[in-house]
Amino acid sequence: MTQLYILVIQRREDNSINFNRTWDEYENGFGFLSHEFWLGNEKISYITNQRKYQLRMDITTESGCSFFVTYETFRISDSFSHYKLVSTGEYTGTTDPCIEWCPTNKVLNRCKCEGSCADPTCTESCSSTPTCVCPDGFLMDGEDCVPRENCSCFIEEAENGQGVVLADTLETGSNVIGLLHQTVKHIVQRTPTAFDLLQPAGWTGNPFQVMCDVSDGGGWLVFQRRDDSSLSFHRDWNEYREGFGTADGNFWLGNDKLAALTSQGQYELRIDFVSKSGQQTLC
Known part of the structure; x- marks a missing residue:
């Protein structure tokens, strides 16, 4: 029986390591192998061009729900090709029990400040658990999160720049x-x-x-x-x-x-x- 080994190329657990890095840092790698790290594009390119490799991602959500997904053939190119993702192969895995899919235009965020087309002003509130919220530049129109410009006609107010809705959408008014x-x-x-x-x-x-x-x-x-x-x-x-x-x-x-x-x-x-x-x- 053949024993399988998993070579870890990235770990992120608590955001103690900043992953907003330069090209050179991603090429060479950063962090600590015992904690959070990125192995490095150059090393991953060298490894994945030796033979056929499978990519596996293990994910644990903030609520503690764990799952993994796999891609059958994972390979990236060399530095000359800027470490292009060459192949991923067939995807397998089940994320539905753990992943919350937000409605159109909404994003996951811990803080919420949702204005509406009827009242663009809002008061921000935050919680420890992320929820689906209408982001900046969007307003709630009933149950829908829509771009501000799709809301209606506004009169700009010098005090806060938010505006006051005067009528329904011009397509029908x-x-x-x-x-x-x-x-x-x-x-x-x-x-x-x-x-x-x-x-x-x-x-x-x-x-x-x-x-x-x-x-x-x-x-x-x-x-x-x-x-x-x-x-x-x-x-x-x-x-x-x-x-x-x-x-x-x-x-x-x-x-x-x-x-x-x-x-x-x-x-x-x-x-x-x-x-x-x-x-x-x-x-």
Whole structure:
């Protein structure tokens, strides 16, 4: 009967040895064979090119659950090829009883500070046992952990930069942003909503089309509308400067035009939102 020997190439038990090392240190090896260590890429390359070797990993979780996995043929190349992993072969092992699989976008961490799309602020709490948490840059949307930019529309707050959610996601809701000025009332005094050509004082370009609305008694000039996701608002500087879209659909009027308009006098800004459930909000 042939006796099998296991040559240990790495051991990590308590993080007493730092494994965040340079290329040369991983090439030569580091640590202590009786405790935590890495044998070294050069030595492992020399050994695994002598004959066929099997790789085995023994793992014990923080909760004390132990398991191992094996790969049938393990070999790495030499220094000339930068110790490339050449072969691992067939995998065997069972990890399900010990491994907790986190939901999409979540990671294991001892500390938790989960904001939500409804309330991006959070208070950090830590425990001795890692749990699946929504990481930095992500927020909870119901039971899902989603990127912050997928949450909704935010107003930035200078105090903490977190923002306050104003509406549901724009794919299913809508928003309209307008300026209030007395001249707009004169433009659309004949009808509650109208499209007109406008050329502000000092504007050297051609007259541009605007949508004006006095349906509530005010004089609103609409400079942005997003009813759905049919028009991308992920644009470059020049496009936001010139404007894009059409006044009778989704659009941005343009920074140059807004600068010319708001330099004429005092304006009031109004933002109208409609959530995916049909609830209307304005500010």
